[in-house]
Amino acid sequence: MDSMxxxxxxxxxxxxQRDYFRWGIKKIQKIFDIKILDFTKISYPHFFEVxxxxxxxxxxxxxxQEINKAKILIDNFKPAFAFxxxxxxxxNSRQIRxxxxxxxxxxxxxxxxxxxxxxxxxxEKLHRIFSLILRPRFFFLKxxxxxxxxxxxxxxxxxxxxxxxxxxxxINKINKNKExxxxxxxxxxxxxxxxxxxxxxxxxxxxxxxxxDQYVPFHPGAIMRGEKPxxxxxxxxxxxxxxxxxxxxxxxxxxxxxxxxxxDYSRKNPFQNRAIIxxxxxELVNNADIVLAHTSTSISFAVLFKKPIIFLTSxxxxxxxxxxxxxxxxxxxxxxxxxxxxxxxxxxxIDLNEIIKINxxxxxxxxxxxxxxxxxxxxxMWDNIANxxxxxxxxxx
Numbered sequence: 159m160d161s162m163x164x165x166x167x168x169x170x171x172x173x174x175q176r177d178y179f180r181w182g183i184k185k186i187q188k189i190f191d192i193k194i195l196d197f198t199k200i201s202y203p204h205f206f207e208v209x210x211x212x213x214x215x216x217x218x219x220x221x222x223q224e225i226n227k228a229k230i231l232i233d234n235f236k237p238a239f240a241f242x243x244x245x246x247x248x249x250n251s252r253q254i255r256x257x258x259x260x261x262x263x264x265x266x267x268x269x270x271x272x273x274x275x276x277x278x279x280x281x282e283k284l285h286r287i288f289s290l291i292l293r294p295r296f297f298f299l300k301x302x303x304x305x306x307x308x309x310x311x312x313x314x315x316x317x318x319x320x321x322x323x324x325x326x327x328x329i330n331k332i333n334k335n336k337e338x339x340x341x342x343x344x345x346x347x348x349x350x351x352x353x354x355x356x357x358x359x360x361x362x363x364x365x366x367x368x369x370x371d372q373y374v375p376f377h378p379g380a381i382m383r384g385e386k387p388x389x390x391x392x393x394x395x396x397x398x399x400x401x402x403x404x405x406x407x408x409x410x411x412x413x414x415x416x417x418x419x420x421x422d423y424s425r426k427n428p429f430q431n432r433a434i435i436x437x438x439x440x441e442l443v444n445n446a447d448i449v450l451a452h453t454s455t456s457i458s459f460a461v462l463f464k465k466p467i468i469f470l471t472s473x474x475x476x477x478x479x480x481x482x483x484x485x486x487x488x489x490x491x492x493x494x495x496x497x498x499x500x501x502x503x504x505x506x507x508i509d510l511n512e513i514i515k516i517n518x519x520x521x522x523x524x525x526x527x528x529x530x531x532x533x534x535x536x537x538x539m540w541d542n543i544a545n546x547x548x549x550x551x552x553x554x555x
Contacts, residue, residue, distance in 0.1 A: 162191040162236040182540035267318035325528040342530035345458040368446040370454040373421040389474040492517035
């Protein structure tokens with residue numbers, strides 16, 4: 159090729175240093191000419207104002223403030239491909255996808271967070287029905303959202319031309335006439351990089367349990383969707399700290415907090431001064447004895463390193479829009495589930511020797527279904543996609 163292939167990367171969730179690495183920009187910018195278009199300010203202004211995550215400034219970053227200016231920028235840049243990291247149902251993402259299609263710019267979608275679908279038991283379904291009936295406003299908003307999503311016709315898998323499949327279950331989401339690249343999740347990409355450079359580190363042999371924090375009372379996803387948080391800080395933190403104290407006493411192990419990447423604990427530590435560690439999740443999970451989690455996609459690391467998982471829920475989480483998602487996930491891995499609001503009634507019967515057992519078949523199936531497609535090579539997804547896209551341009555020319 160005489161010049162570098164041009165690519166636009168589209169986002170509506172800001173652009174942090176974490177995004178710079180997880181979206182492979184550090185690797186592929188050596189091969190492709192890249193522009194990053196951030197629509198967060200105009201697509202989700204409330205989220206933009208409330209969640210002031212630091213923008214990772216690079217020379218190819220552009221904050222979009224008008225949709226027409228974004229179209230002009232794309233038109234002038236003339237990219238061959240667009241990596242779609244926009245949300246599924248915003249008005250701006252719909253307009254941009256239509257514009258890309260009109261300009262015959264091929265869209266690439268990566269199944270970054272493939273997770274199990276919720277499989278509720280009969281009584282859980284009844285609980286959900288009665289919960290919706292008793293909360294008519296919440297029920298109305300749910301129905302409105304479903305119809306809005308259906309009518310918008312938007313779906314990343316539907317609107318893209320090239321899709322990276324991260325597990326067997328990802329195939330179920332794909333329509334015909336898509337070019338499929340068998341690949342893996344972002345977490346598996348971090349796992350590959352981490353294991354290649356694995357060496358002794360600070361966390362090794364420290365006799366601890368790690369909690370995969372999700373910033374539950376303040377999670378930015380809820381803010382973006384206009385939903386109430388899954389739990390309130392008033393109830394959530396006292397309950398989870400109470401359980402942490404119990405588990406530390408029973409196990410004789412300290413609990414470390416793997417901070418959610420979008421959490422801000424600079425002003426206050428809500429975990430009773432337990433250590434909150436940022437940007438070290440994979441390292442913490444690898445060296446932990448037990449992993450505590452809600453529904454974080456980082457449980458992939460626990461599966462890959464074969465660490466026992468204790469799933470945690472609460473009365474508020476069960477009543478929230480997330481309802482029985484944690485129950486379903488725990489069943490998927492045959493792992494222990496504990497309600498942090500009710501554990502004291504059966505705390506004496508909790509057997510840690512049983513908890514630390516893992517089901518190898520469930521873990522193996524989870525990896526194949528959601529983390530790494532069995533047909534994918536054990537190489538960087540960015541090396542793989544760079545080769546494929548480069549070859550497409552060369553064949554076209």
